[in-house]
Amino acid sequence: MMDCRVVVCIAGVMLAAAGPAPRDVPAHAVPVPLTASPQLQALIEKPLNPLHAQVPADAAGWKRQVSDAANSILKTYPGMEQRLHVSVRRVVIAGVPCFELTPASVPPRNRHRLLIHIHGGAYVLYPGESAIGEAILMAGIGHFRVISIDYRMPPDHPFPAAMDDADAVWRAVVHEHDPANMAVFGTSTGGGMTLLLVQRARAEHLPLPAAIAPGTPWADLSDTGDTLFANAQLDNVLVTDDGWLDAAARLYARGNDLKDPRLSPIYGDFAGFPPTILTSGTRDLFLSNTVRVQRKLHQAGVEAELQVFEGMSHAQYQFDDRVPETQEAFGQIAGFFDRHLGK
Amino acid sequence: MMDCRVVVCIAGVMLAAAGPAPRDVPAHAVPVPLTASPQLQALIEKPLNPLHAQVPADAAGWKRQVSDAANSILKTYPGMEQRLHVSVRRVVIAGVPCFELTPASVPPRNRHRLLIHIHGGAYVLYPGESAIGEAILMAGIGHFRVISIDYRMPPDHPFPAAMDDADAVWRAVVHEHDPANMAVFGTSTGGGMTLLLVQRARAEHLPLPAAIAPGTPWADLSDTGDTLFANAQLDNVLVTDDGWLDAAARLYARGNDLKDPRLSPIYGDFAGFPPTILTSGTRDLFLSNTVRVQRKLHQAGVEAELQVFEGMSHAQYQFDDRVPETQEAFGQIAGFFDRHLGK
Numbered sequence: 001m002m003d004c005r006v007v008v009c010i011a012g013v014m015l016a017a018a019g020p021a022p023r024d025v026p027a028h029a030v031p032v033p034l035t036a037s038p039q040l041q042a043l044i045e046k047p048l049n050p051l052h053a054q055v056p057a058d059a060a061g062w063k064r065q066v067s068d069a070a071n072s073i074l075k076t077y078p079g080m081e082q083r084l085h086v087s088v089r090r091v092v093i094a095g096v097p098c099f100e101l102t103p104a105s106v107p108p109r110n111r112h113r114l115l116i117h118i119h120g121g122a123y124v125l126y127p128g129e130s131a132i133g134e135a136i137l138m139a140g141i142g143h144f145r146v147i148s149i150d151y152r153m154p155p156d157h158p159f160p161a162a163m164d165d166a167d168a169v170w171r172a173v174v175h176e177h178d179p180a181n182m183a184v185f186g187t188s189t190g191g192g193m194t195l196l197l198v199q200r201a202r203a204e205h206l207p208l209p210a211a212i213a214p215g216t217p218w219a220d221l222s223d224t225g226d227t228l229f230a231n232a233q234l235d236n237v238l239v240t241d242d243g244w245l246d247a248a249a250r251l252y253a254r255g256n257d258l259k260d261p262r263l264s265p266i267y268g269d270f271a272g273f274p275p276t277i278l279t280s281g282t283r284d285l286f287l288s289n290t291v292r293v294q295r296k297l298h299q300a301g302v303e304a305e306l307q308v309f310e311g312m313s314h315a316q317y318q319f320d321d322r323v324p325e326t327q328e329a330f331g332q333i334a335g336f337f338d339r340h341l342g343k
Numbered sequence: 344m345m346d347c348r349v350v351v352c353i354a355g356v357m358l359a360a361a362g363p364a365p366r367d368v369p370a371h372a373v374p375v376p377l378t379a380s381p382q383l384q385a386l387i388e389k390p391l392n393p394l395h396a397q398v399p400a401d402a403a404g405w406k407r408q409v410s411d412a413a414n415s416i417l418k419t420y421p422g423m424e425q426r427l428h429v430s431v432r433r434v435v436i437a438g439v440p441c442f443e444l445t446p447a448s449v450p451p452r453n454r455h456r457l458l459i460h461i462h463g464g465a466y467v468l469y470p471g472e473s474a475i476g477e478a479i480l481m482a483g484i485g486h487f488r489v490i491s492i493d494y495r496m497p498p499d500h501p502f503p504a505a506m507d508d509a510d511a512v513w514r515a516v517v518h519e520h521d522p523a524n525m526a527v528f529g530t531s532t533g534g535g536m537t538l539l540l541v542q543r544a545r546a547e548h549l550p551l552p553a554a555i556a557p558g559t560p561w562a563d564l565s566d567t568g569d570t571l572f573a574n575a576q577l578d579n580v581l582v583t584d585d586g587w588l589d590a591a592a593r594l595y596a597r598g599n600d601l602k603d604p605r606l607s608p609i610y611g612d613f614a615g616f617p618p619t620i621l622t623s624g625t626r627d628l629f630l631s632n633t634v635r636v637q638r639k640l641h642q643a644g645v646e647a648e649l650q651v652f653e654g655m656s657h658a659q660y661q662f663d664d665r666v667p668e669t670q671e672a673f674g675q676i677a678g679f680f681d682r683h684l685g686k
Contacts, residue, residue, distance in 0.1 A: 019377075020374075020388040021375070021388060022373055023372065024370070024372050025576050025577050026370050026576055027368065027369050028368055028572065028576070029366065029367050029368070030365055030368060030573050033567075033568065033569040034362075035567065044366075045363040224376075224377075225376065226376040226625045226626065226653055227625050229371065230373050231573070232371060233371070234368050236366070282570050282573065282630055288376070288654075291625060294650065295653065295671070305649075306650065306651060307637065308630075308633075308634040308651065309638070310631055310635055328641065332641060
């Protein structure tokens with residue numbers, strides 16, 4: 001048994017040595033870019049998110065972490081709802097709890113349009129109302145009605161519960177709304193799930209949305225992507241791929257291969273996808289996830305716009321409506337939906 | 344006098360201390376991304392370009408360096424012309440030497456279309472035929488006729504000779520061709536000059552091209568941009584902004600402020616720009632230049648597509664037609680031109 005392990009280890013080392021050599025980057029300082037807005041500069045300057053090093057030891061530990069994160073973010077929503085004039089109510093669709101977000105005024109072009117939001121949080125954070133931040137931004141800045149899906153999550157409900165819930169909601173809403181007037185969007189895990197939902201809907205012969213906006217999508221749960229390494233310790237939101245984030249991936253995947261296309265849509269098929277707009281930042285740990293998805297879409301002949309913000313770490317465009325880059329990011333997405341959705 | 348310097352120095356330190364704190368990134372290794380094509384992996388794996396540390400001492404030194412670089416790159420062109428079936432001839436337009444590139448077969452949709460190419464090289468490299476690599480790729484992959492401008496460069500001809508030549512050619516060609524059927528493209532310095540040309544043509548009330556493709560444009564010659572720091576020693580083409588590149592900027596600028604909008608188009612006005620497609624890579628020192636231009640264009644309400652390639656350093660998409668990412672990059676640009684140019 002011991003001998004066998006040694007052979008495996010040596011083979012691993014030999015394989016690594018035979019592959020291309022990595023680039024050794026010396027220690028360096030990266031100043032806050034003064035061409036970002038002052039509000040974004042304040043986000044860029046924040047210390048590294050300590051979460052990346054805080055891997056819970058058990059289910060109870062995960063639940064405490066989830067509860068703390070939810071309580072912290074929930075405080076930011078009432079102000080955002082007021083400033084953006086968005087009202088929120090709970091609804092249940094196909095047995096799945098959801099939130100319906102309605103802007104105070106819906107322009108005529110958006111009267112018959114509906115967006116579906118899938119929240120982020122590494123498949124474990126942001127249950128219930130703590131998930132709706134990005135949906136408030138989209139409803140308020142884009143003046144769309146939005147349904148946000150409160151899908152089930154681990155530790156109680158691992159793979160594939162989250163996608164089963166998203167799929168059930170999609171299956172229900174396309175019976176009541178014209179999919180030509182609908183788009184799906186979400187950031188990080190929500191971006192990955194947006195891609196998975198299209199692949200699954202296509203496989204199940206359901207109608208597809210008219211457009212999608214996966215923001216910095218977690219399209220690959222395995223340790224793959226240039227900026228996972230290049231932007232480690234520079235992205236102050238995710239910080240590193242091999243700590244908390246990897247633990248969250250494994251908590252959700254429950255022993256399944258992280259490259260299974262039902263977990264990592266980058267390994268699935270992008271043929272027939274609707275027009276897509278992607279969002280990322282120059283410091284984003286998932287910039288590679290984002291651009292790899294763009295390349296797959298282009299290879300499939302799909303329109304795939306990309307917007308990348310200077311100095312921005314993972315998902316920072318959806319933190320605060322008072323950041324000009326947030327207004328611009330959702331403004332671009334709203335314009336993209338306007339060009340591609342029916343009325 | 345000494346006291347005065349000390350005060351200035353102290354004031355500088357205080358200012359720096361009062362500004363936002365930089366991010367300290369520890370030394371780390373970045374593996375070659377195995378999801379890039381094998382051909383691109385070979386480019387990514389190459390050692391850092393030694394040029395970044397070789398600043399010539401005088402005009403004769405610059406000329407030797409220019410000559411060496413030209414002789415080296417010229418060897419790669421005959422094979423590329425043969426593989427892509429592109430023929431090249433010298434022409435003179437408005438007194439400016441140019442190259443006319445013609446693909447063996449021009450499809451009907453491109454019969455009345457003409458592209459103008461402005462080469463890169465930090466305003467000093469690639470005189471004469473050594474500049475036409477990207478023009479060969481565009482002609483061969485996109486099946487367009489291309490005029491490549493052999494503009495004057497320092498040390499003999501500093502600012503604004505290069506832009507005077509580009510402007511003279513544009514002024515001449517719009518008299519003979521319908522600008523609705525024309526686009527302008529170029530990479531790095533050629534991308535910056537493409538932006539400058541639009542700003543200058545607009546100021547001179549000349550017609551604008553129907554579309555432009557500035558690739559990883561040198562839109563800011565000053566030491567400004569997040570990825571100048573984040574991707575230093577990772578980008579194996581430019582390597583760092585503060586060595587050879589800064590010296591080349593100053594050689595061209597001849598004492599003018601590097602933030603003068605006639606040198607750095609990012610500080611100019613983007614209103615009324617034609618639809619634009621931008622190209623960069625995740626390791627590109629100029630990724631920030633690229634995304635800052637996209638943001639300026641979006642703020643001006645201009646369509647601005649962006650394609651970013653996994654693991655790619657500065658301008659590596661234009662090195663070799665046998666790299667699949669090169670075919671994809673120019674394929675996307677050709678498709679963009681096809682959508683925006685008249686016939």
